[in-house]
Amino acid sequence: MIGSFVYDALPVRVVFGRGTLSAAAAEVERLGAKRALVLTTPQQEAEGRRLGAGLGGLFGGIYAGATMHTPADVTEAALSIMTESGADCVVSLGGGSTTGLGKALALRSGVDQLCIPTTYAGSEMTPILGETRDGLKTTVRTLDVLPETVIYDVDLTLTLPAALSATSGINAVAHAVEALYAQDRSPIVSLMAEEGIRALAVALPAIIRDPQDVEARTQALYGAWLCGCCLGSAGMALHHKLCHVLGGSFNLPHAETHTIVLPHAVAYNAAAAPEAMAAIRRALGAADAANGLFDLICGLGVPQALAEIGMPGDGIDRAADIAVEKPYWNPRPIERDAIHALLARAHAGEPPLSETVSKAA
Template structure:
């Protein structure tokens, strides 16, 4: 087999297991930080208060206004808070919204960040930030954006509702699916991608039935970590582009949009990425990758149409236009007609076209 690739390991320290939140004060100390600002969404403010108490005298306070799609105005408010409190480090507690805010602060201030994920988003493992301004989401990739330390505490995922666990897990799986057919894929991320997909395929149906199942929760968080590395290490293609377009233009919920789109984007690329599809099908223990992803979403009770997420049917044309606007690599060439049909099926909640 011809191996021709570049692999770059990103310098993040990962602490994984049960009860690992208790190691946060030690990790703050390792970074030499003295005044830590804890970040969360409004819903997770009580948790942020607990984390602030755990940090004791090194906590500078909390900022609990993290918002989906990382709006620039929220990031600027948070930076003002950082400066007011003279914080020298941020701790992002939560899912992609809070992690995104931590990254946006790091980008503007250069401060180190510790991520404590409570969902399966995976963005905590990447040097990538997607920010929204005037309905447009733009992406930056810089070393300063990467969290210094990530604490994966399995206990923190036990309260993630089953429905959110499903969509968050499918969102994470999308990182692995695209890493398997990425232009810059490599053997290491391909092994991680297949392992991450298999971990989720095992864990998510159990979590849907028994949300407090510790082994399944541990498996899912392990999958999230692996899929997060895939997102950081390999370029993403049509799937992530479409989800960015749909999220930015119609303010659709991030994880749910990924859950709806994944079977359709896999189907679009299936003939052009046969080897990747074989590995995905193997990880899912299914005869076909796109059908396997569609069936898994159904089994988990995840949304399977853009219509139910609130996207108007008239948006299909705009989304097709935006998806073709800035050229990017994809295993199958981007064709307006193919993308329009894919979006129409996803909007209506029809099975992927195989």
Template sequence: MENFVYNGNPGRVIFGHGTVARLPEEAERLRARRILVLSTPEQAGQAADIARHMGSSVVATYSKAQMHTPVEVTADAMRVVEEHAVDALLTIGGGSTTGLGKALAFRTDLPQIVVPTTYAGSEATPILGETEGGRKVTKSDPRILPEVIVYDVDLTMTLPVSLSVTSGINAVAHAVEALYAKEANPIISLMAEEGVGAIARALPLIYSNPKDEVARADALYGAWLCGVCLGSVGMALHHKLCHTLGGMFNLPHAQMHTAVLPHAVAYNADATPQAMARLSKALGVADAAAGLFDLANGLGAAMSLKDLGMPDDSVEVAVEQAMSNAYWNPRALEKRGLTDLLERAFRGEPPKAV
């Protein structure tokens, strides 16, 4: 066995059915008395229903979270934090809301309780991606990592199938890159393989029967594992491309990750044979890149970046920005290869080794 370094991130996870009822005791553990509830505009009603568990400890709500965590939204929410002397954050929703909570915690070191309603997995990471001036920049810091995650399977039962699929593939992307990360280690690789397998099994069942409680639980469990993977080791090409595209074109987050992932895997496949073998095993396929494409495409996901809103004739400028401040990657970033990768993703074609 090769030498490795493993760093475990601290955190408390409550997982099961009806677990939102335990929110008051979790707030008490954190000595939270003045809580700000965060959500997107679309989930404001759901967040209000869940926040009722907290009673008078909720002193304010902020329901303007947006994709890719724009810094101007964070600045607006900071004014609410200061005005109400907030001492803790309750984040309810998917990756957009979790991102806002993390951005506030990074600036204030306030404790966070996160109640995920999708399979984003970002709640399990100390990573924050913020968008300003058309660029999405990531940072990692202990202040960003939520203190408590309350996973309630019941909250995912009404998650639309289309979003379940793309949210799940987005989570898979976290584990995929963990398998060939520069800091990869045996513990994270075990979690990555388990997480990918759980989601890959669950999504077709959810597609066939959205009310399948066992499949919903498996998907949420897998999303947590994949999030832990992302939070424990570095990111590579896939995330760099998605951060670039998200910052430049404001593409829908989970759908964009779903469309890009098979192509990023194909690009790196020859450079990471052991990771590809584990990924193929977890997916139950012979070719990992093709398997990811077929899984998402077969479940109705949009696989064309053009269909998601990426402008015509924008591949070249996206490649230039992605290469300008690149993350570590197991294969060197080559302009011709990346251009071909993004052009195939733009058109929604199957992945191809480049």
């Protein structure tokens, strides 16, 4: 049964395919920009310089200092370079760290953004910016940070290491999962979410088997686009709150944190969101949503425990306290003891509680 809902279609131009990186200069010109500052991480600086060469006279310089969780001091350094270069547009080449920096610059200066993602993070499709200052990560939602144009080039993902492809892909799945039970969910978003989860659940194991599988890479990038659309059109809940706490306060790697926490957050909400759980089960072909996700992750051979990625055991108490201090909306009430137990299971790498157990609890 379909009830009342509100759906905001976001104004993002998408160019999807193989070899589409060659359209970058034309897309910058389409924005009316004269000088573009290319943004990358230090690891992707060489790729950024090649992109700059392809921009020709539109290339205004490069800032290769993007890093995860968008620290405010990095943004200020990039803003200074952008001002000096006279750039009126930023071109973000990379994953969520680079996209986040581009958004932060757009928020402060109003410049247009062209995003060229090389991972499956999905941030390029959202009007959401997460920034870290003084050890705390906060988010803002505004169309001022929504990129104007996104170029998806499947060829750019062929060199993405298999393990990073897996965690980046599960990070994308997390966006779709939460959109299924978000406060502002809608039938349109739910359709995209289920299809996005399905595409990635099929593609990621294939990529682990053969990172050069072009069809799997295409399916994964397609799924990531859909999942990013979901995050852009619907709100966030417990899973993203926990990941923001763990990333911002403990400096844990973004994609790996999402990968580990997701099955546990789903188990926490299972009894309160039965329609969402049914959609996840259909997309995975699994009998249980939370454990289906856990099994998918196990099969990808990536970390399953927060302890494996640097989370100290004595930090669980602090993380639980921060998570309940200013909680995001969630279908199940946020209870400090239950959150602590969730984090403890995720820290140890234990399987999530099944839906049956969650309903009985």
